[in-house]
Amino acid sequence: MASRLAVLLPACAAFVVRAAVAASIEAQVQDAAGKPVADAVVYATPASGPQEARTAKAVDVAQADREFVPYVSVIQTGTSVAFPNRDPMQHHVYSFSPAKSFEIKLYTGRSPGEVRFDKPGVVTLGCNIHDWMIAYILVVSTPYFARTDEQGRAQLRDLPAGAYELRAWHPGQRKAAAPSAVVLEAQAHQPAAYVIDVAPRKPRYKPPLDRLKY
Amino acid sequence: MAVRSLRARIAIFFLVLLVLVQGIAAILVARANAQVARETIDLTLAQGERIFQRLLAQNQARLEQGASILSADFAFRQAVATGSTGTILSVLRNHGGRLGASAMMLISLDRVVRADTQDESRAGKPFAFPRLIDEAANQGTATAVVVLGSRPYQLVIVPVLAPEPIAWVGLAFEVNDDFAREMRNLTGLEVSFLSRPAPGAAWTLHASTLEAASRNALPAALPPEGFAGRTSELDVAGVAYQSRETDLRTATGAPLAAVLQRPLAEGLLPFKRIDDIFFGLAITSLVAFALGSLVIARGITGPVQRLAEGAKRVQQGDYSHPVEVEQRDEIGELAVSFNHMLDGIKSREAEILRLAYEDGLTALPNRAMFHVQLEQAILTARRAGEPLTVMLLDLDRFKAINDTLGHPVGDQVLREVALRVRSVLRESDIVSRLGGDEFAVLLASGDSERAPQVAAKVLKALEKRIVIDGQSMDLGASIGLATFPQHGEDGAALVRAADVAMYVAKRNMGSVATYDPGHDERRREHLTMLGELRSAVENDELVLHYQPKMTLATMKVGAVEALVRWDHPVRGFVPPGEFIPFAEQTGYISAITYWVLRRAVKQCGEWHRKGLQLRVSVNISARDLRSGESLVLAITEALRAEEVPASLLCLEITESGLMDDPASAQATLRRIRDLGVAMSIDDYGTGYSSLAYIKQLPVNELKIDRTFVSGMEVDGRNAAIVRSTIELGHNLGLLVVAEGVETDHELVELKRFGCDVAQGYRFARPMPSGGLEAWLARN
Numbered sequence: 007m008a009s010r011l012a013v014l015l016p017a018c019a020a021f022v023v024r025a026a027v028a029a030s031i032e033a034q035v036q037d038a039a040g041k042p043v044a045d046a047v048v049y050a051t052p053a054s055g056p057q058e059a060r061t062a063k064a065v066d067v068a069q070a071d072r073e074f075v076p077y078v079s080v081i082q083t084g085t086s087v088a089f090p091n092r093d094p095m096q097h098h099v100y101s102f103s104p105a106k107s108f109e110i111k112l113y114t115g116r117s118p119g120e121v122r123f124d125k126p127g128v129v130t131l132g133c134n135i136h137d138w139m140i141a142y143i144l145v146v147s148t149p150y151f152a153r154t155d156e157q158g159r160a161q162l163r164d165l166p167a168g169a170y171e172l173r174a175w176h177p178g179q180r181k182a183a184a185p186s187a188v189v190l191e192a193q194a195h196q197p198a199a200y201v202i203d204v205a206p207r208k209p210r211y212k213p214p215l216d217r218l219k220y
Numbered sequence: 221m222a223v224r225s226l227r228a229r230i231a232i233f234f235l236v237l238l239v240l241v242q243g244i245a246a247i248l249v250a251r252a253n254a255q256v257a258r259e260t261i262d263l264t265l266a267q268g269e270r271i272f273q274r275l276l277a278q279n280q281a282r283l284e285q286g287a288s289i290l291s292a293d294f295a296f297r298q299a300v301a302t303g304s305t306g307t308i309l310s311v312l313r314n315h316g317g318r319l320g321a322s323a324m325m326l327i328s329l330d331r332v333v334r335a336d337t338q339d340e341s342r343a344g345k346p347f348a349f350p351r352l353i354d355e356a357a358n359q360g361t362a363t364a365v366v367v368l369g370s371r372p373y374q375l376v377i378v379p380v381l382a383p384e385p386i387a388w389v390g391l392a393f394e395v396n397d398d399f400a401r402e403m404r405n406l407t408g409l410e411v412s413f414l415s416r417p418a419p420g421a422a423w424t425l426h427a428s429t430l431e432a433a434s435r436n437a438l439p440a441a442l443p444p445e446g447f448a449g450r451t452s453e454l455d456v457a458g459v460a461y462q463s464r465e466t467d468l469r470t471a472t473g474a475p476l477a478a479v480l481q482r483p484l485a486e487g488l489l490p491f492k493r494i495d496d497i498f499f500g501l502a503i504t505s506l507v508a509f510a511l512g513s514l515v516i517a518r519g520i521t522g523p524v525q526r527l528a529e530g531a532k533r534v535q536q537g538d539y540s541h542p543v544e545v546e547q548r549d550e551i552g553e554l555a556v557s558f559n560h561m562l563d564g565i566k567s568r569e570a571e572i573l574r575l576a577y578e579d580g581l582t583a584l585p586n587r588a589m590f591h592v593q594l595e596q597a598i599l600t601a602r603r604a605g606e607p608l609t610v611m612l613l614d615l616d617r618f619k620a621i622n623d624t625l626g627h628p629v630g631d632q633v634l635r636e637v638a639l640r641v642r643s644v645l646r647e648s649d650i651v652s653r654l655g656g657d658e659f660a661v662l663l664a665s666g667d668s669e670r671a672p673q674v675a676a677k678v679l680k681a682l683e684k685r686i687v688i689d690g691q692s693m694d695l696g697a698s699i700g701l702a703t704f705p706q707h708g709e710d711g712a713a714l715v716r717a718a719d720v721a722m723y724v725a726k727r728n729m730g731s732v733a734t735y736d737p738g739h740d741e742r743r744r745e746h747l748t749m750l751g752e753l754r755s756a757v758e759n760d761e762l763v764l765h766y767q768p769k770m771t772l773a774t775m776k777v778g779a780v781e782a783l784v785r786w787d788h789p790v791r792g793f794v795p796p797g798e799f800i801p802f803a804e805q806t807g808y809i810s811a812i813t814y815w816v817l818r819r820a821v822k823q824c825g826e827w828h829r830k831g832l833q834l835r836v837s838v839n840i841s842a843r844d845l846r847s848g849e850s851l852v853l854a855i856t857e858a859l860r861a862e863e864v865p866a867s868l869l870c871l872e873i874t875e876s877g878l879m880d881d882p883a884s885a886q887a888t889l890r891r892i893r894d895l896g897v898a899m900s901i902d903d904y905g906t907g908y909s910s911l912a913y914i915k916q917l918p919v920n921e922l923k924i925d926r927t928f929v930s931g932m933e934v935d936g937r938n939a940a941i942v943r944s945t946i947e948l949g950h951n952l953g954l955l956v957v958a959e960g961v962e963t964d965h966e967l968v969e970l971k972r973f974g975c976d977v978a979q980g981y982r983f984a985r986p987m988p989s990g991g992l993e994a995w996l997a998r999n
Contacts, residue, residue: 102382130384137292137383138383140384
């Protein structure tokens, strides 16, 4: 179980987070070699059950320089995502993922419409005319989530005290990491560390612009 | 069989040489060509193989590219990602059709077949070639040859990206005859695809550009161990192919090979043309060479053959055709020399023939020619039924002419005789000189009546005195005649008969004798006599009688003559005249002489020992005299054995005997006289000896022939001869003896003429020794 994806909680055995007004989780994700892993998502789902987004604040997944930006996004279910096109050429954003299948046919500038993600799960984004373009949106049923930075760090803030199921995910992961249960106390500052076996991101051939004829 | 003809040998030698050279050249060229051809094909094949592999790679790249584009198609991806199985199948078929794929399949990320356009039952089962998926996951695409069902396919695996892989799609392109043909069009090689379940197992052919027969034979023709990477020559249904094997990459590792081939004959084709030209050239040069060498050989052997034929003609005696050779080369010179030689042989043979068949002295045909002509004449006579006569002629006294006047004179005499005989004969008669003084005449139409007349004419012609170098001489001849067919059936018999007749004529002094069978009777008697005479000598049938020789001055007997007598047991007393001439003819006389000599000397010795001093005379023949030394030895031996003084022996030699060979006779006589033996010339007056000759002889005594003595009474001329002979003898210092004294008158006359000794019946007949002793005692 802990072979590839080991949830490593330093005080795991007797680690109880006391419920307080707000707690936070400081997570560190690294790969098997000990290198920090960026673009990993760490999220905590309250034991009470999934939570729909309360606000309809839209999230952008833009296309710039013929790439999706950001590469990995994480949103709470019920969130709408806009796909603004900042490139001079058209893009055709699509997804065949079971969590959300959609397409926005050729367009430039602002996204013709926002797409609302209702189901939790991974949505893989592609562009029909730029095969190398890829991005991921992880849809989770919790508002407590964070994405690791270049140092592999992610901070989950303002978590009410209580029991949570803590998970980590990365698009290149070879196997889903097992969830861990945590009970957070108020004002607690909970560290967490993950080792995720991540396949290196395959470089996809991106033809230079001047040669782009399509 | 050895070839004897020079022409054939020359031609064969050069032909064999040329064939050898051409053959070796042809073999070398053919070898080099085949080598070059093979290397060329090898090169072509190796190039073809590289092209093939390149094509295969290109083809694969094309397929992969196509597959990639296909898998990137939005609608396709959408259908695959979201559609039902039915939708997926139809989109697979539809999009596969665009690329011309034979089959398409969709495989889930967990490697389970989700849809298969070829065989729907494969859906839900694990994908058969997971390694290809691994490869595609690493490299984006993967291609390998696989066998699906029983057919080979190029299977391309590409991911379905949305945009990351959501499934794998497989496109299968059948490796079939069309594909093989396409490969052939590009490589120029025959292309076949074969597979087998494992290395070493039997090959199965899947696709090929070969004809049906070769196609079926190919799997069996492939070596089981394979020959990847090298060129091999395969015999496929009787056609030789240079072949290369290229192993194709398969998904399972089961061997699948492409066999690239090129017929050897195709590679050899350009060299075949060279070979054909070479062969044509060889045949042409062979024919030209054969003709050329035949022409040259004919130029040499033709004249040589004519020379050989000419030589053969010469061998057969035909000298009339000289060899005709127009050439001016060595052979022409040879022919000219040959013709010169021919002329030489011709003239020499004519000369030899002339010498062989002609008598050189008289230019008459010789003995050999006479016999040839005689045989021919007999044949003619036999056919015509006509008689024919052979005449043999022998000159009398010719020897004396030769001896006294010399051979040159003798030769002239013979020439004269030839002319005279020839002149009295017809043209058709043949005259020939058989040798010596013997001539033969062939009277072609001579019957027994004409023959004696001709003989008489011949004798008459010879009677005329011959004068040569101022010397005149008389000739006589004896002629024997024998007539065909009564005297002989063939030439030899006729000549023998004529010979017998001639001797008869000679003996009878009759000049001409015709053959009489009685002559032969005589001959037979003679032959019998010879045998008897021999046994007489051996059996002492001969006896010696002695006749006293009376010294007229004292009328005393001082000597006796020993005379041989033959007391034949059947015939009784045989007179000496019957057997002495015969013994002389046959040569048996020597045996008799030596017998007489020994016996007489023995008797003389007996008398000497008794005190009876009698000189004994013994007759010696001409033949005895010729034996020379052996006679001298016999005398010496006899005298020594009986111890008789040599002076008591006297040898009597006839005058004609002395004339036979005067020179040698003289030498022998001297030897005998030196022994002390006395000698006497017998029968003096019958020969032709000259006084000059007599004078030289070492003799003591001269005996006047009895014919002169006994004729004295009736003919005064004989008395004159006796008288003058006595005087002559005395003048030469010789004792003169008269033989055959029978009457008192004769005795008186002889005494009157001064004759020294007399012998004859007047005193006594020859008597045996005992009788003589008694007679001496009485007188």
